[in-house]
Amino acid sequence: MSILETTIINLKAKGYRITRQREAIIGLVLHSKAPLSVKIIRKMLAEKQIKSDKATVYRNLELLTSENIINNISKDDPISKFESSKDHHHHLICTNCNRVEHIETETIEAEIRKQEKVLSGKYKFTFTGHSLNLYGHCGKCRN
Numbered sequence: 001m002s003i004l005e006t007t008i009i010n011l012k013a014k015g016y017r018i019t020r021q022r023e024a025i026i027g028l029v030l031h032s033k034a035p036l037s038v039k040i041i042r043k044m045l046a047e048k049q050i051k052s053d054k055a056t057v058y059r060n061l062e063l064l065t066s067e068n069i070i071n072n073i074s075k076d077d078p079i080s081k082f083e084s085s086k087d088h089h090h091h092l093i094c095t096n097c098n099r100v101e102h103i104e105t106e107t108i109e110a111e112i113r114k115q116e117k118v119l120s121g122k123y124k125f126t127f128t129g130h131s132l133n134l135y136g137h138c139g140k141c142r143n
Contacts, residue, residue, distance in 0.1 A: 003030055003086065007069055016063070021045065021052045025060045029070050035081035035091075035100045073100065073133065090132040096141035108132065 001009075004027050008018050016022075028044050029036055036044075038057050045052045061082055064070045073091055074081045079098050090108065092101045116127045 003084075011067065011069075014067070021050055021056055022060050022063075024048060024050050025052075025057065026064065026069065029061075029064070029082050030084045030086070032083065035073050035083040037079050037081050039079075041082075071131070073131070074098070091134070092138070093133050093135050094138035094141055095135050096137055099138050099140075101138070103134075105132070 004023075007026055007030065008023060011022075012018060024045055025041060028041055038054060038061070041057055041061075042052060042054065045057075061070065061072070061080075065072050065082070068085050070082045071085045072080050072082055074093060081098075081100055089102045090105045092103055093099070112130055112132070116130075119125060120127060
C-alpha cells in the first residue's frame with residue numbers, strides 16, 4: 001500500500017472527507033522532492049485540471065499539518081512552504097530568494113538528542129519533536 005493510500009485511509013478513519021482537491025494536495029506534497037508553496041500547489045492543481053481556490057488549499061494544508069502528515073517548514077517566512085513529514089531533516093533557508101535546501105544532520109541530531117535529555121530533566125519537559133531551520137544567504141544571493 002502506498003503512503004498516499006495509507007494517508008487517505010487514516011484520514012477517512014478519523015472522519016475526514018476525501019475530496020478530489022484534498023487527495024491531489026496530499027499526493028503533490030507527499031511525492032514532491034522539494035518543499036511546495038501554495039502558489040506552486042495551485043499551479044500544479046490547475047495543470048491537473050483540478051479547480052481549487054487559495055482558501056481551500058490553505059484549509060487543506062492546515063488540516064494536513066495538524067494531522068502531522070506534512071510540515072510547514074517556513075512558519076516565520078512570508079512564503080510558507082510545505083513538505084511531507086515522513087522524513088525528518090533540517091533546512092538551510094535563503095532569506096533573500098526563499099530557496100530551501102535539505103541538509104544532512106547526523107551530528108546535529110546527536111547533539112539535539114543530548115540536549116533534549118538535559119532539558120527534559122531540568123525542566124521536567126517531554127519532547128515530542130523538533131525542527132531546525134538555519135537562515136542566511138545561498139550561494140547565488142551571497143554574491
